[in-house]
Amino acid sequence: MVWTPVHAKIHRTIRSRHLFDRNQRLLIAVSGGQDSLCLIKLLLDLQSKWRWSLGIAHCDHRWRSDSQANAHHVENLAKTWGISFYLETANKPINSEATARDWRYQALSAIAQVNNYQYIVTGHTASDRAETLLYNLIRGTGADGLQALTWQRPLTTEIMLVRPLLEITRIQTEQFCQEFKLPIWQDSTNQDLQYARNRIRQELIPYLRDNFNPQVESALAQTAELLQAEVEYLEKAAQQLRDGALDTCTERLVPSEAEVSRSMGDEEDSLTLLPLRLNRRVLQKAPLALQRRVMRQVLQQILTDAPSFEHIEKLTALIIAPNRSQTDPFPGGAIAQVEGDWICLK
Numbered sequence: 312m313v314w315t316p317v318h319a320k321i322h323r324t325i326r327s328r329h330l331f332d333r334n335q336r337l338l339i340a341v342s343g344g345q346d347s348l349c350l351i352k353l354l355l356d357l358q359s360k361w362r363w364s365l366g367i368a369h370c371d372h373r374w375r376s377d378s379q380a381n382a383h384h385v386e387n388l389a390k391t392w393g394i395s396f397y398l399e400t401a402n403k404p405i406n407s408e409a410t411a412r413d414w415r416y417q418a419l420s421a422i423a424q425v426n427n428y429q430y431i432v433t434g435h436t437a438s439d440r441a442e443t444l445l446y447n448l449i450r451g452t453g454a455d456g457l458q459a460l461t462w463q464r465p466l467t468t469e470i471m472l473v474r475p476l477l478e479i480t481r482i483q484t485e486q487f488c489q490e491f492k493l494p495i496w497q498d499s500t501n502q503d504l505q506y507a508r509n510r511i512r513q514e515l516i517p518y519l520r521d522n523f524n525p526q527v528e529s530a531l532a533q534t535a536e537l538l539q540a541e542v543e544y545l546e547k548a549a550q551q552l553r554d555g556a557l558d559t560c561t562e563r564l565v566p567s568e569a570e571v572s573r574s575m576g577d578e579e580d581s582l583t584l585l586p587l588r589l590n591r592r593v594l595q596k597a598p599l600a601l602q603r604r605v606m607r608q609v610l611q612q613i614l615t616d617a618p619s620f621e622h623i624e625k626l627t628a629l630i631i632a633p634n635r636s637q638t639d640p641f642p643g644g645a646i647a648q649v650e651g652d653w654i655c656l657k
Contacts, residue, residue, distance in 0.1 A: 313490075314356075318357065321357070331363070333361050335429050336365075336366070336429055337366070338367075338419065338430065340368055342385070342498065343384050345481070345493075345495045346476065347434040348488055350434035352487070366426065367388070367397070368418075368419055369385040369399075370418050371399070373405065382400070399422060416466060424469070428470070431470060432473050433474055436480055437476075437477055437478055437528055438516075441530075441531035442508055443460050444532075446507060454541060457534070478532070481528075553609065556590045587656050603623055610626065613643070614642055616642065626638060
């Protein structure tokens with residue numbers, strides 16, 4: 312086996328970030344593109360050191376005429392490498408990026424659960440991280456959106472999604488595939504400029520690279536990495552503040568993060584039971600950044616969709632509003648009202 316600097320980097324990353332343990336079962340999401348082929352080749356080469364059991368999963372969205380041929384291509388690669396192969400095909404073509412992503416993670420989780428894989432591994436790179444930061448920034452977001460694409464996150468209570476290539480750029484994965492003559496499947500949808508992410512990849516990033524910073528992808532990925540640590544800290548601090556402000560009579564009605572995770576999209580189970588009360592005197596002592604995060608955490612548990620900036624702001628304003636002030640109804644009908652020292656949601 313040829314041991315390249317990329318092999319060494321990924322080996323160090325897995326070990327230093329504790330992404331996987333030894334002797335674990337890893338399900339690798341392989342599209343056939345350069346990033347996923349680079350990923351599976353690296354994990355195959357590192358397998359003897361870590362004693363992993365590897366499997367390949369491919370999701371056919373049926374949104375290209377050659378999608379079935381693409382799936383056969385990946386299946387043949389799995390046979391060549393002697394790896395278990397799993398295919399999930401959509402019942403009907405999926406044309407929305409967001410819908411496709413949600414379906415893909417559900418499909419991968421189902422395959423992993425049935426076949427006892429502890430980890431689902433994807434080939435997201437530093438380039439993907441940079442593009443996601445720009446995409447979310449353009450649409451409007453806070454630090455949470457800018458730090459999206461983290462190293463790992465739970466998909467279920469038993470399955471972890473892991474992205475080991477977040478310090479490797481797409482240029483590096485292409486060079487790696489060329490060096491090892493890996494048969495890349497060219498996805499024509501990556502060139503379709505009707506998708507915003509493709510315009511960022513094909514037009515915006517090259518422009519920034521040529522006119523502002525040749526290493527713009529790495530620089531943006533590093534920014535996302537810094538934000539990730541800060542977001543984790545702020546979320547924990549906000550949770551402590553929320554626990555201190557929440558009326559003890561309603562404290563048990565707010566599900567823990569683990570309970571929300573376990574509900575896995577069950578709308579009724581993931582919602583907080585109303586009414587609930589927050590102590591304004593406790594919240595008034597905190598910085599605005601934590602106040603907003605507390606309100607967002609509360610709204611995430613009473614709304615079916617992610618709270619908007621406007622939702623968070625109008626609830627935060629009640630921390631210092633006059634007595635009897637109230638909001639207009641939130642989606643779903645909940646109203647927040649000031650009652651003395653308390654913000655009451657009902």
